[in-house]
Amino acid sequence: MLPSIRCRRTNLIRRPCLSARLSTSSVLLANRAIVYSSFGNPSEVLSAITYPDLPPPPSKSLNVKYILSPINPADLNVIENKYHSKPSPVSSLSEGRHKFPEPHYVGGNEGLAEVTEVGPDVTHYKVGDRVVLTKQQSGTWASARTLHEDDVLKIPVGLSEVNPPTAYNMLHSFVEPKEGDLVMQNGANSAVGQAVIQIAARKGIRTLNFVRNRPDIDSLKNYLQSLGATHVFTYDDLKDKETVQNIKTTITKKGTSLMLNCVSGEPTKDMTRLLADSATLVSYGAMSKQPLILPTSLFIFRDLRCRGFWQSKWYEEHSIQQREELMKTLAELKLREPEYEILNLKGTASDEEVAQQVRSVIAKIQEGRYGRKVLLRFEPAQ
Amino acid sequence: MLPSIRCRRTNLIRRPCLSARLSTSSVLLANRAIVYSSFGNPSEVLSAITYPDLPPPPSKSLNVKYILSPINPADLNVIENKYHSKPSPVSSLSEGRHKFPEPHYVGGNEGLAEVTEVGPDVTHYKVGDRVVLTKQQSGTWASARTLHEDDVLKIPVGLSEVNPPTAYNMLHSFVEPKEGDLVMQNGANSAVGQAVIQIAARKGIRTLNFVRNRPDIDSLKNYLQSLGATHVFTYDDLKDKETVQNIKTTITKKGTSLMLNCVSGEPTKDMTRLLADSATLVSYGAMSKQPLILPTSLFIFRDLRCRGFWQSKWYEEHSIQQREELMKTLAELKLREPEYEILNLKGTASDEEVAQQVRSVIAKIQEGRYGRKVLLRFEPAQ
Numbered sequence: 001m002l003p004s005i006r007c008r009r010t011n012l013i014r015r016p017c018l019s020a021r022l023s024t025s026s027v028l029l030a031n032r033a034i035v036y037s038s039f040g041n042p043s044e045v046l047s048a049i050t051y052p053d054l055p056p057p058p059s060k061s062l063n064v065k066y067i068l069s070p071i072n073p074a075d076l077n078v079i080e081n082k083y084h085s086k087p088s089p090v091s092s093l094s095e096g097r098h099k100f101p102e103p104h105y106v107g108g109n110e111g112l113a114e115v116t117e118v119g120p121d122v123t124h125y126k127v128g129d130r131v132v133l134t135k136q137q138s139g140t141w142a143s144a145r146t147l148h149e150d151d152v153l154k155i156p157v158g159l160s161e162v163n164p165p166t167a168y169n170m171l172h173s174f175v176e177p178k179e180g181d182l183v184m185q186n187g188a189n190s191a192v193g194q195a196v197i198q199i200a201a202r203k204g205i206r207t208l209n210f211v212r213n214r215p216d217i218d219s220l221k222n223y224l225q226s227l228g229a230t231h232v233f234t235y236d237d238l239k240d241k242e243t244v245q246n247i248k249t250t251i252t253k254k255g256t257s258l259m260l261n262c263v264s265g266e267p268t269k270d271m272t273r274l275l276a277d278s279a280t281l282v283s284y285g286a287m288s289k290q291p292l293i294l295p296t297s298l299f300i301f302r303d304l305r306c307r308g309f310w311q312s313k314w315y316e317e318h319s320i321q322q323r324e325e326l327m328k329t330l331a332e333l334k335l336r337e338p339e340y341e342i343l344n345l346k347g348t349a350s351d352e353e354v355a356q357q358v359r360s361v362i363a364k365i366q367e368g369r370y371g372r373k374v375l376l377r378f379e380p381a382q
Numbered sequence: 383m384l385p386s387i388r389c390r391r392t393n394l395i396r397r398p399c400l401s402a403r404l405s406t407s408s409v410l411l412a413n414r415a416i417v418y419s420s421f422g423n424p425s426e427v428l429s430a431i432t433y434p435d436l437p438p439p440p441s442k443s444l445n446v447k448y449i450l451s452p453i454n455p456a457d458l459n460v461i462e463n464k465y466h467s468k469p470s471p472v473s474s475l476s477e478g479r480h481k482f483p484e485p486h487y488v489g490g491n492e493g494l495a496e497v498t499e500v501g502p503d504v505t506h507y508k509v510g511d512r513v514v515l516t517k518q519q520s521g522t523w524a525s526a527r528t529l530h531e532d533d534v535l536k537i538p539v540g541l542s543e544v545n546p547p548t549a550y551n552m553l554h555s556f557v558e559p560k561e562g563d564l565v566m567q568n569g570a571n572s573a574v575g576q577a578v579i580q581i582a583a584r585k586g587i588r589t590l591n592f593v594r595n596r597p598d599i600d601s602l603k604n605y606l607q608s609l610g611a612t613h614v615f616t617y618d619d620l621k622d623k624e625t626v627q628n629i630k631t632t633i634t635k636k637g638t639s640l641m642l643n644c645v646s647g648e649p650t651k652d653m654t655r656l657l658a659d660s661a662t663l664v665s666y667g668a669m670s671k672q673p674l675i676l677p678t679s680l681f682i683f684r685d686l687r688c689r690g691f692w693q694s695k696w697y698e699e700h701s702i703q704q705r706e707e708l709m710k711t712l713a714e715l716k717l718r719e720p721e722y723e724i725l726n727l728k729g730t731a732s733d734e735e736v737a738q739q740v741r742s743v744i745a746k747i748q749e750g751r752y753g754r755k756v757l758l759r760f761e762p763a764q
Contacts, residue, residue: 084683264678286678293675296646296668299690301466306688308681 028053032345032381033093033142034358035104039081043363046079046107048345048354050381052097057119057146064113064131064147068342068375069140071365073287075109078137085312087137095146106139108376113140113152122149124320129154134315134323141358143378153315153323156331163338164330166284166311167195171205173314174280174307175258179204182252184274186210186235187262187287189220191338191373194227196260198335201228208251210235210271227336238270247274255279265290278303284310340373347379410435414727414763415475415524416740417486421463425745428461428489430727430737432763434479439501439528446495446513446529450724450757451522453747455669457491460519467694469519477528488521490758495522495534504531506702511536516697516705523740525760535697535705538713545720546712548666548693549577553587555696556662556689557640561586564634566656568592568617569644569669571602573720573755576609578642580717583610590633592617592653609718620652629656637661647672660685666692722755729761 029050036045054063077083089103115129125131133140135151177183183200187193188209200207209224211217213234221232231251237243255276261268262285272281272294281304283292298304315323343361345354364370412435418427436445459465471485497511507513515522517533552574559565565582569575570591582589591606593599595616603614613633619625637658643650644667654663654676663686665674680686697705725743727736746752 084679261678269673283678283681285682291651291675291677292681293673295673296643296665296690297466299665299674299688300667300692301690301695303690303692303695304688306681306686308678308683308685310682310685313683313685 030380031093031143032351032354032378033139034107034355034376035141036079036107037100037102037104039079042076042079042107043359043366046355046359046362048351048358049093049100049104050351051093054094054117054144054146055096057117057122059120060122060149061119062115062122062125062131062147062149062152063117063144064152065116065144066140066142066376066378067112067114067130068377069108069111069142070340071108071141071343071362071374071376072110073285073365075107075141076362076366078109079105079107085136087139090139093142093145106142106145108140108142109133109137111140112155113145113147116144125149125152125154131155134312136312141376143380153320153327155327163191164195164199164333164335165314165326166192166309167199168326168330169311169314170260170282170284170309171196171199171258173309174282177203177205177258180206181258182206182208182230182256183258183260184208184210184252184256184271185260185262186267186271187285188224188229188232190262190285190287192262192284193260194224194338195335197224197227197229199333201230202333206230208247208256208274209233210238210267235267235270238267238273244273252276258282260284261292262286263288264292266293269293269295272298272304275302275304278305280305280307283308338373339371340375342375342377345376345378347381412762413475413525414733414736414760415521416489416737416758417523418461418489419482419484419486421461424458424461424489425741425748428737428741428744430733430740431475431482431486432733433475436476436499436526436528437478439499439504441502442504442531443501444497444504444507444513444529444531444534445499445501445526446534447498447526448522448524448758448760449494449496449512450759451490451493451524452722453490453523453725453744453756453758454492455667455747457489457523458744458748460491461487461489467518469521472521475524475527488524488527490522490524491515491519493522494537495527495529498526507531507534507536513537516694518694523758525762535702535709537709545573546577546581546715546717547696547708548574548691549581550708550712551693551696552642552664552666552691553578553581553640555691556664559585559587559640562588563640564588564590564612564638565640565642566590566592566634566638566653567642567644568649568653569667570606570611570614572644572667572669574644574666575642576606576720577717579606579609579611581715583612584715588612590629590638590656591615592620592649617649617652620649620655626655634658640664642666643674644668645670646674648675651675651677654680654686657684657686660687662687662689665690720755721753722757724757724759727758727760729763 030053031051033049034046035049057063087105089105091103092099111133113131115125115127118125131152131154134153183205185193185196189211197207207230209229209232213236224232252274257276257279259281261283264286265288361374411432413433415431416428417431439445469487471487473485474481493515495513497507497509500507513534513536516535565587567575567578571593579589589612591611591614595618606614634656639658639661641663643665646668647670743756
């Protein structure tokens with residue numbers, strides 16, 4: 001055990017860092033990250049690590065501290081090595097002040113962060129700016145990171161949610177529904193789904209929403225309707241001929257021209273019966289873990305068009321001005337955030353305690369019915 | 383049995399027609415059609431009927447005699463009542479000269495016909511013109527019909543194949559490949575597939591073709607290559623990692639941007655590994671009788687775009703000038719017709735013999751390995 005000194009002002013412990021065993025310099029072991037060195041079940045492979053404060057950022061880079069970092073379903077797939085975009089391993093979280101014995105990955109893809117220090121040649125960002133990540137898999141489950149300025153996006157004060165861009169762009173990049181039009185979606189209670197409901201409602205676009213059946217279905221329906229959902233049904237309703245006929249007669253009539261899908265599998269196939277000719281089905285997720293299974297006749301005789309949407313690609317293809325314009329538009333919409341739960345990672349807890357806390361929450365999320373999004377909040381480690 | 387008189391000049395039998403039992407007039411029982419009165423297995427429900435010559439066509443209509451009428455897989459689905467577009471029952475095949483005791487459907491959707499008589503107010507067609515059908519399910523398995531002029535399309539002399547429009551339009555309506563580009567397709571030995579190969583080859587577009595494995599696979603490969611196919615593989619090859627890697631390294635490289643599908647199911651899914659980002663998959667058939675099954679990730683992360691093509695819809699959406707322009711373009715390409723077999727329905731045979739002949743060929747087609755298209759040719763019935 002290395003000797004440590006408690007700082008009176010910050011109440012943080014100053015300790016010689018790992019590499020300092022050789023250099024004898026000392027830095028603040030103020031940071032913590034949730035990491036893994038090999039792919040596998042997140043509730044088994046994740047650990048927590050404490051690391052020293054960051055050195056000043058290099059040219060065109062920023063140091064940030066994370067305010068909130070969500071645990072998204074896709075993050076678990078990344079750790080299981082079952083996701084399209086792969087994380088890059090890092091050998092250090094605090095260049096020159098700490099080094100992993102072997103390369104590690106830092107969990108997390110999304111996060112709301114605050115700029116704490118700007119490097120040389122950075123003109124677009126200043127200390128105190130709030131930013132989100134536009135680069136894939138940059139490792140947001142950490143209290144502080146050094147990031148390249150091209151990999152972040154400044155967001156207006158008041159906006160702290162990173163899902164609305166997906167919702168907004170899906171409503172504007174394919175078929176652009178007008179006031180009075182009907183948009184259909186599944187996974188309507190997801191973070192994106194809730195944003196879709198609200199953005200559509202602001203524009204007078206009606207929404208036909210589908211969710212999984214559950215014991216408290218009425219309270220979920222009420223909640224989504226309070227956000228502006230026009231209609232809410234369950235996938236089970238699609239198995240009932242009378243209900244489907246009723247939806248066709250009173251709601252969809254000639255069918256809907258835009259369907260947003262984050263589920264795939266059977267429920268999505270059932271929903272396509274409610275589509276209009278030449279409708280567009282936009283997929284942004286596959287929570288059923290099933291492929292998209294559609295009769296070929298839908299494409300041939302009903303001119304169905306299937307597309308996909310990935311916000312990361314949108315960022316890649318749009319300028320910093322366009323990105324900031326989108327964030328401004330979303331801030332002005334003042335969307336209600338989805339219900340979430342903050343998992344506070346206490347500074348007084350040990351790395352093992354923190355890791356255990358994260359792993360057990362993830363194990364519950366993996367059971368599939370956690371209900372609300374979990375956001376990690378790192379207290380300064382001691 | 384009604385008395386009949388053989389005509390010396392035409393060698394046809396003159397018989398009082400069914401309705402003539404009342405009217406006592408007599409007409410030529412020169413025509414035959416393959417019909418059914420209820421949906422079901424075509425090798426069971428089809429029958430043949432002899433009917434009188436046609437009365438003069440009404441305003442804006444034509445009488446035609448069919449030269450050749452293909453038996454397409456979709457025709458069998460129509461008879462089974464498993465197809466998107468439904469036929470309309472008819473109460474007579476020769477208005478005023480014959481009447482079915484109950485409404486019947488006439489088989490067949492495609493056909494090459496010759497105009498034999500034009501009604502009042504027809505200016506665009508003359509006797510001797512060759513026409514194909516643009517209206518769905520108008521019943522082409524017949525020796526002669528009366529058709530509205532809006533439901534046919536004049537085709538240039540020398541063109542007698544109705545599949546090339548599908549091939550041509552799929553190569554020109556979505557991603558338009560340029561010289562040197564690569565187009566991938568399955569069912570490459572289908573009539574449309576063979577037209578795709580030839581049209582692409584004329585423009586210097588390379589084709590990557592997939593077919594089912596079979597004992598004489600090399601002779602099929604040679605045949606398709608003689609049409610201009612650049613590469614021919616089997617669906618089995620897609621199961622072999624080394625072959626797939628080899629195709630990627632030497633043929634597709636960055637992937638192909640246009641894939642044409644008439645198979646669906648597993649082979650189609652396997653082929654998508656060879657697609658470029660933002661590729662378009664155009665479906666025009668589902669010979670596997672399986673749905674289109676695709677990982678949702680292809681849409682989200684690789685921007686796959688799925689569309690469908692239906693030539694009948696193209697006709698609906700294009701003017702008579704555009705339709706004829708297409709036919710002219712295709713005639714100029716001088717495509718080699720796919721191998722076919724003509725099923726000659728003899729005039730001397732009885733209705734029951736003709737029906738038996740058609741049903742037994744269809745039973746073989748239903749076994750799925752008939753190999754070549756069957757075209758019906760009606761001799762004048764006696």
